[in-house]
Structure formats: C-alpha cells, structure tokens
Amino acid sequence: MGRGDMKSNITMKDIAEKLGVSSVTISKALNDKDGVSDALKEKIKKLADEMGYRYNTTAKSMKNGLTYNIGVVIPERFSGGMSQSFYFRAYQEAAKQFERYGYYGIMNILSSEDEEALRLPRLYYEKKVDGFIFLGQLSPEFISLVKEMDMPKVFLDFYDEHDEIDSIITDNFYGAYDITNYLVGKGHTSIGYVGNLYATSSIQDRFLGYYKSLLEHRIALNEDWIIRDRDERGKYITFDLPEALPTAFVCNCDQVAHLLVNRLKKEGYRVPEDISVVGFDNDIYATITEPNLTTVEVDINEMVTQAVKLITRKVQGKNKSYGRTSVKGKIVTRDSVLDLRQG
Amino acid sequence: MGRGDMKSNITMKDIAEKLGVSSVTISKALNDKDGVSDALKEKIKKLADEMGYRYNTTAKSMKNGLTYNIGVVIPERFSGGMSQSFYFRAYQEAAKQFERYGYYGIMNILSSEDEEALRLPRLYYEKKVDGFIFLGQLSPEFISLVKEMDMPKVFLDFYDEHDEIDSIITDNFYGAYDITNYLVGKGHTSIGYVGNLYATSSIQDRFLGYYKSLLEHRIALNEDWIIRDRDERGKYITFDLPEALPTAFVCNCDQVAHLLVNRLKKEGYRVPEDISVVGFDNDIYATITEPNLTTVEVDINEMVTQAVKLITRKVQGKNKSYGRTSVKGKIVTRDSVLDLRQG
DNA sequence: CTGAAAGCGCTTACAG
DNA sequence: CTGAAAGCGCTTACAG
Helix, strand or coil: CCCCCCCCCCCCHHHHHHHHCCCHHHHHHHHCCCCCHHHHHHHHHHHHHCCCCCCCHHHHHHCCCCEEEEEEEEEEEHHHHHHHHHHHHHHHHHHHHHHHCHHHHHHHHCHHHHHHCCCCHHHHHHHHCCCEECCCCCCCCHHHHHHCCCCCCEECCCCCCCCCCCEEEEEHHHHHHHHHHHHHHHHCCCCEEEEECCCCHHHHHHHHHHHHHHHHCCCCCCCCHHHEEEECCCCCCCCCCCCEEEEEECCCCCCHHHHHHHHHHCCCCCCCCCCEEECCEECCHHHCCCCCCEECCCHHHHHHHHHHHHHHHHCCCCCCCHHHHHHHHCEECCCCCCCCCCC | CCCCCCCCCHHHHHHHHHCCCCCCCCCCHHCCCCCCHHHHHHHHHHHHHHHCCCHHHHHHHHHHHHCCCEEEECCCCCCCCHHHHHHHHEEEEEHHHHCCCCCCEEEEEECCCHHHHHCCCCCHCCCCCEEEEECCCHHHHHHHHHHCCCEEEEEECEEEEECCCCCEEEEEHHHHCCCHHHHHCCCCHHHHHHEECCCHHHHHHHHHHHHHHHHHCCCCCCHHHCCEEEECCCCCCCCCCCCCCEEEEEEECCHHHHHHHHHHHHCCCCCCCCCCCEEECCCCCHCCCCCEEEEEEECCCHHHHHHHHHHHHHHCCCCCCCCCCEEECCECCCCCCCCCCCC
C-alpha cells in the first residue's frame, strides 16, 4: 500500500467522484475482483494511493459480521512474575501469526476477581472479537461459562477434562516420560517428583509421564518423594523435604526446579553431585539456575501457530471439533544431571 | 451485563419486534438515554438480558468513525531477550488502563524489516485503530513517517528531538543525576559511565544527568571512563575497559550493569569492594546480578497510565500538544555500592 | 414518551 | 465492463 497525503476520511465514494465512476467499481478495483477493465483498475489504485485512501475494515465488518479480531485471554496469575516470559513470547508469536490470516489479537488479562465472579471479558459482550484463545489454565467454573459462549474458542496450554473444547497442549505426558527415561538412562533408580498433582492438569500429566517411566523400569513409586510445590490455587509453598532423599528429582517446571536447587544447596547438598534435578519448559529459570538445568523445551511457537490456525479456521465456519492436539517438546541437556554410571 | 442464552445474532431489532416497539426505543433504553419511560426501559433491559443480546460495537464504530482500539507498537528489537519483561508489564498495564476508557489495545511488534523499509503497521492502513502509542525508540526516519500519519499518537519511553509529538518519558536526566549524587555522597570521586551516547536519547540523557552531577561536584569528566556498551543499532558489544578504573560506574541500564559486573568479576575485581556499580530501570537484571544492584526504578505503571490518558484524550478531538511529560523514578538501594567513607 | 428516515462505508447480488 | 439498489446494526436529528 502506498502513502500519498495521509489524509483520513477519504472514502471509496471520494475516489469514485473524482473519476466519474461508481463506488462499486472502486470496491471491485481495490479488491482485485473481476468486472473492471485493467486500465481503470490501475487508474483507481493509483488515485487511491495519491489521495491517501485507507481501507475501512469496520464497514466490511458491518457487512459480514466479522471483526477480524481474536481475543487472547490470559489469567492474571500467569501474567506476573517470571512466567510472564512464556506468555509474552506466546502472545507475540500469536500476533505475528494472526497477521498471516488478516487477523489481529486483542489481549485480555483476566483478573482473578472476574474469574471468580464468573465474568466473561467485555470483549465478548461488545462483540469486539470473532473468537477466543484462552491461554493458561482456567478454573472449572469459568471453563463451564466459557463453554456456554456461542463463539469459537481454543484452549492453549491446558485442556478441559471433559474434552469438548479444542485444545493445543504441550505433550506433557511424553515430555516427562522422556526426561525420566533420560534419568534412568544415566543410572538413577530413586527418582522423586515435585509438583502438586491437584493444581493443574499439566502437572498431573507430567506426573503420569514420570510414573509411566518408573513403571516401565520396574521402579516402585515412593510417596515420600512426591513433593508438593504449591497449593491448589497455584501459590508456591515451602517444600516439605523428607529425611532420605532420592538421587534425582523430576520437577514439573523450571521455576520449581530452580527453587528446589536453591533449597537443596541451602540444606548442604550439591547439585548434581549429590542430587540431580531436571525441569520442564526451558524458560528463563533453566539458565538462571546454577547449575543450568537439563529440561524439556516446550515448543511455544508451534503451539501458538496451531492455535491461531485452528481459531481462524473455526471462525470461518468450519466449526468441527478437533479435540486435543499435543505438540512435542524436546530434551535440552545442560549440567544438572549426574551420570551415575560413570566412574 | 447479564447472560441469558448466549446466542449471537440477536439485534436491537429482534428485541424491538418481541416488544412491539421500534429499535430506536431499544437503543435509547440500552444506552440509558432520555425518551423512554422507566417501566419500558426496565422491560427492555430485562428482555435483552434474557435473549442474550450483545451490543454491536462495530455498528457504533460505523456511525461515529471510532474503532475504540489503540495500536501499541513495540519495535521488534525490544520484544525479545530480557527487556521483554519491561515491555510486557507496560503492555499489560496499558491493556488495563484502556479498559477504563472503553478502549482496547492492539499490540503490534514492528519488525526490523518494516522499520527499515519504512512500512507503517497494517493497523493503520486498515483503519483498525483510532490512534497509536509507540513504545520504545524508533529510527529517526521512521519517526518522520509516523509524524505524517494523520492520526493521534503518543511516544512512550522515548521522544523525538524535534519535539513535535507528545511523549511520556522517564525522568532519565534527574534519575541519573540523583544516583550519581548518591555515589558522590558515598565518597566516590572517580566515577565512570557505561553506555553508547549515540544509541538512544535515554542513554544520552542519563549520561547528561551523570555529567551534571560531576560538574556540580567539580569532578572532571574522564573520557577513558565512558565505556561503549552497544553499537549505534543497539547491539551489545564487548566492553573495552581501560587499564586504570574508577571506583564506581553508573550504567545506563540494569542489563548493562549486569554485564559489567560479570565482566569485572572475570577480570578479578570484586563488586562492590573494589568497584561499585549502579544501574537504571530496576528490572529483572537488578536482582539477578550478584550483588543485587542499587538502581533507579522506572515507574512504568504511572508512565503507561499517563500515555493512555493522553491518547484517549487526543482521540476525542482534544488534539492540542502536551509536549514531553517526564515521570519521576526513585533510587532503590541494594548491595552494589561500597561506602568509601566508612572504616 | 415514541418512531420514521437517513446515514456511517462498504459489498453483494442483480440488471444492463 | 459498469452501476443502482439494498443491507449490515446501530444512532442522530427531527417530527409527532
């Protein structure tokens, strides 16, 4: 698109009058549709440019009922602290992806009050968007409310146990399974897990992947080594460490691995010499921690790409259900695991 | 707003027909305007609720030419790495503030290609927004282009030397002045500055605040102690440290202070015992650094609040110029400065 | 207190 | 190849 004078308020009608044609012809020309001679089309485009014409998306919206906006809703509790890095990267990637479809994302931080009071975003009540991407675990009650919304929606990075809504999730189960296998491969046979199994489905699934690895290797699950890291509402708590510790811990996320490493050091343990620790996410905490964490990298960009593709497809009426799509992560090896087979 | 059945496609006309009145009456009632009896007004609101009516902002936009969206443009180079924390917090606060005015923010990451090719955001060409907040230093050429846009705009966290556009900036000058005074107060008389004076106006202004403090205390400026931290395009470079070092450094931002501290440690210096270091911004780097940095806290929220207030005011036609508004920061004392007067 | 008419800027049939 | 008419869902004068 060109520049010209950069005046606002220029409409197709203005261009039409200057050229002595109808605004229908202008519309066709500017949208590269059939029914206008090439010569006229060129002339129109050139003049539009010179006059600084800018397309009025609102008028188009009025006609077809589409706003070309998607709401991206992030619960407030994920928007602060260090997890913000993940969400900001995700949101940025979403913005980029939306461009490909001629869409725009409008971010909405869902306040904890609104979530508890079961208040849907104003974006919804004002018909500002054609659909929603919900990024980050919502309360079950809020999920029910969301389901009632007569509007396309996709869950990103979490899912609903009752499964009616399309979700894009990281492959928590196999990610945790893989990294636990990795520990076993390094000779570890007493392995703990850090995470509150009742806090989010991610934590639960990662636990189950960890457990699957134990089962496959005929390693008994030791309940003492399942360490709670947060309460049910997600607030971190002080670890309650048992007397006897395993040789390795699988943590449900890098941040918690970071906290655990610091705690272990404070208690006089060396990482990884005495105890190995692995994380999940490969976020900023993985490289802030000393030693740097071996962890599972979540492929945010791929997840977002899929979520955006899905929501724009659903908006265009292809409203069939896709269920859960999980995107594979991969192990990133750093310095927080000791090879017990060596020496 | 109520819930009801959550059907879409309900219009005022639908409500009107059910009640045997005109849609004008529905409009008046729902907007709490005069000209409808209270009884009818209540009845209408109740029915709208029950029918799951949702207001169509697009139609309103069509009438008055306002989209109720503001574009928030962030140059790509600030959107990655650790500076993202600042920008995300700023964007979040902006989103929150916009709500107060019935506005929404649409974030646009300005790619480096688009900035160089002088391509304005598509948001502009599609009339998706009523105005722009530009968050983070733009190239002079792009600034010129922005000025040509016939649309309200506010610069946030930087300004144009030629001063025609309203800007909200942190008080770089006095912030650097204050923290340099603080160092002098602790007995330091040989003080360096870290930053490329030609990279951004913030770095320049912080330098000048530092310089003012030196002047006031009759401390000569030593050119050898002005350390370049990045090239003109903002890319960090390896510090070129002189043989003889001062007892303290004022860094133009926390990230650079972080890099400097690590470099000094590597060279065998202790911080703050041998050399004191102060930063600017109070971002994540201030507390990641060991020792934690004494720095100047930028009041992001206040800056954003002012920027949002300003742009919404300008959109409503009050298009007078406000010039630069600088928001005061404050010194946050931590462990990176040695008191030379002690002992 | 209530409503018919016109209009915001486009696009979609449809007619010529 | 070109255009008159109708309509998207509201709101703004204006008339009754």
